[in-house]
Amino acid sequence: MTWADSVPNLLIGLREGLEAGLVVSILLAAVRKGVPEGGRASTAPIWLGVLAAVMLAGSFAAVLTFSVADLSSRAQEAVGGLLSVFAVALVTWMIFWMRRTAAGLAAQLRGEVRRAALIGAGALTLTAFLAVGREGLETTLFLWTAARASGQTAAPLVGAAIGIAAAVALCWLLYRRAVRMNVGVFFNRTAIVLIVIAAGVLAYGLGDLQDAGLLPGRAWVAFDLTPHIDPGSWWASIVTGITELSPKMTVLQVTAWLAYLAVVIPLFVTAGSAAKPAPAPEAPETPGPDRWERLAGRRPWAVAGVLVAVPVLAAGATIAALPAAATTGGLAMTVTKTGCAPEWTSGTTGTHTFTVTNNSGLAGEVNLNNAAGAVVGEIETIGPGTSAALTVTLGAGTYTFTCLMGSRAATVSQAVQVTGATASTLAPVAVKPVTAGDLTPANDRYQRYAAAQLADLAAQVTAIQSDLRRGDIAKARQDWLAAQLDWERVGASYDSFGDLGLAVDGLPDGYPNGVNDKDFTGLHRLEYGLWHGQSAAELEQVTAVLATNVATVRKNLASGDLAGDPVNLPLRAHEILEDALRDHLSGIDDQGGGAAFAQTYADVQVTRAILGYLAPLIDARQPGLVTTLTTELDTLDQALLATRAPHANGAWTSLGAAPQSAREHVDAAIGAELESAASVPDLLEVPPTH
């Protein structure tokens, strides 16, 4: 957990808290000031509004948390925008009401003042409610997403709490000072500030409505300072937080902002003298003063009780009444230190996506297994505090979640009987898990095979050395091809021989001096020399280095960092031919020998050998796959052999010499085989340890 996570939430708490608190303290001050000296006005309507708003925000948080369905961003913007515009209308109306009341206060005698304040009781509650409610909903939404994103750490909540506490303290200070000020100065100063804030909120709300598509002109941008201002910087947060202006604004936003200020400020200034100030046009209906005054004034506790109970009940009802969300919620699974998907209690056939949340504090793997213990769905790596999706198609049967977290013993869910019709479309194969131990016998057989191929290679390199000593380049070329094919049949792929593999079979690519680079060694270096007129003496040195490297490969064959890891064998079953397609049939590794088809043919031979060793493991998981692959390899062999007959007297030809249709048949055959072979590593994948 990093405390930096709490900073944005602290700012949000402070900002939203200040915005709400400012309105509330002005309201409080207005009420206190509106009372003749020695009298007492009830601030209960304001606090009732605040209470209602806090309860609303709390209920909203509950609904968010307990119903999985996210509010779409468009809906968030539409709701936020409408609330903002509504809030501006009310704040405007409130400002004028205060002004009028204050004017009335100054002008009239004490007896009527209390009456004037009472007219506003309903408005006070509603204004406090909207001011706090709007910010509360925003804060809730923000906090909820932040808490989700940072994996349930306490930091976001602590940050927000500190921010809100600071805002309340600030407002209190502001309020204390305000109380000491006289009515006229206080109203004049704060009302103008409030008008400026309200103008910002109006612009911001209209921007939200534009983003939601409810108002046009989102693309008509008045100015965009985003490239010059880092919106994450502290000062930008404060400026945008207080004024609600953003570094990018549309023409509509700017116009509304200016028009609001141009209309409201002069009206406000003249309102004091005018007999009848114009009320804001959108001023909503308010409950009759008498009724509300009776309710709020005489039974504040009863009203408060209702305000607490209603949102709680409404939230409960909403959560209960979201059947769709509840069903999705049924697909939410959690993993804890001791539990594995305890929510797994019933299921239906078909395709489902489970959202698995890992609260175990450890990284691990989550599988859904069928009755035979075969894996039908998996999340191979799930980090602590994160959620991941597990999509699976279930037929009728019994299924159990298995959780393997860190080095702990596996935990399992209960076994659930899934009922319903099994879809006619082919359900994916369930895969019996594989261990490195299962693969060891096959890998041992492969290593014995590879050792024999390396012995052939070493003999062939010796033959090249004697050819070169005699100066017989033509014979050396033949023996080079034989050596290259021996190497192909070893089955190097997937970087399996590391730097040594590169030394034996590397390409000039990646070296600063290309074919002339001193680090370019091995079979392709020899090939380059043999086909580019280099002398036998020069190539003897190249071959001597090659012989040494081949000897080292032979010596280290069984060690873990070369071909020793049995977990890599299934990868080899498809990677050898993937490499043939990538390096040989594309022509990129040809240094003049033109051996693409010959090399691919040798690659088919080693692929057959490896599939043979893995066949029992593959057959146990996907019967028929080995037969399919064998048939496809036969087709590939035929296509490869067809490239050399009859136009080359039975010798292999280069890529360029083969007719286009012959090349197309090879590419088609290898492509088809590779699509099928891609299953082998998935079927025989040994999960990593966490």
Add this chain to the structure above:
Amino acid sequence: MNTSRRNFLRGAISGAAGTALAGGVLIGGAKADAAAAIAATGAGGQVTQPSYPFHGARQTGILTPDPAAKQPFTCVAAFDSTARDKAGLTGLLRTLTSRARFLASGGTPPDLGVSRPPSDSDVLGPSVPADGLTVTLSAGSSLFDGRYGLAARKPLKLTPMRTFPNDSFEPAWLHGDLLVQLCANHPDTVHHTIRDITSHTRGAMALRWKMEGYNSPPRPSGTSRNLLGFKDGTANPAGNLATSLVWVDDAAEPAWAQGGSYQVVRLIRMLVEFWDRVSINEQEGMFGRRRDSGAPLDGNAEFDTPDYTADPQGNVIALDAHIRLANPRTKATANQRLIRRSYNYDLGVDTNGNLQAGHIFIAYQQDIKRQFETVQERLVNEPLIDYVQPFGGGYFFTLPGVRDTADWYGRGLLA
């Protein structure tokens, strides 16, 4: 009566004015939206602007528009200068400036009368729209050889592009004296621009290589995806951070180079068929992100910050995962970050029948050694290299901006 009539009049006038203002703003907004929607059709809903200002202290096409909101189509074209001398090169750069100025602003091409073929191809119709075009001009290290007497004025850190292990460079796709990066809202605008530029500079520079690219709209949200299906550019620096990493302000650099930027272009073939045959676990492990959401494997949402200190063994995000090597998110590596502005490309068919497709990696920075090369050295043996083949590109220096109508590309360099 007098007062009430005056009030009535005042009310009527202000009502009419208010209605007119509100109506005007809403209608104007609707029109702008419609224009933006047309401009954005190629990007499938991504909103880009109809034009970007050509004049300024810095060139557009780097941070303007921001990489996250870049135009959906590009052409990157490298040229070799064939100008005989410094005066010829000056003429070339002046011509490039005037063409870029006109094309990025839009307008009606001049009428040349009956004695010559028309001045414009009409590919974009009789009146050329700006269509969000940015033209970004850079110079390769070869421009600073002996030909134009510019050797002493070469930006300090400009060299030919280094060959990294696993690069498979093809000379025909490498380097160049000048590099033009065109970005626009539609592919026909990109084509029209390269056609106009080559036509007006014929004889003074020769096209060496060029590659067209496109940027995908968010699918379904967040950063665009590359052709491996992963969101690409999520951690791109933005705002002040980007500004502080991209513009050359080192006092040791030549005065003319201040406000420029070093540009790395790498043409990277992606072996998409091979990639599609790799298990999702392996794919996500290689990147360190979820493919569907783009979330780091230790997070839930695309823009969550991976916490490597909590995972020192690489149990969740492997130590050799792409995002971890590229940006280890430590204090020491913070100034190695660079601004990526990459595109996808589709080029045809490879010799082996595979799709020839990939990634035009374009990055801007203050210092190639400190930024691109340091990051690339960490990435040398990442597992992803089996599925990509860098085959072309180069290092370039993006010139400072053209400030006004009297200024031209490289004036500080040549004057």
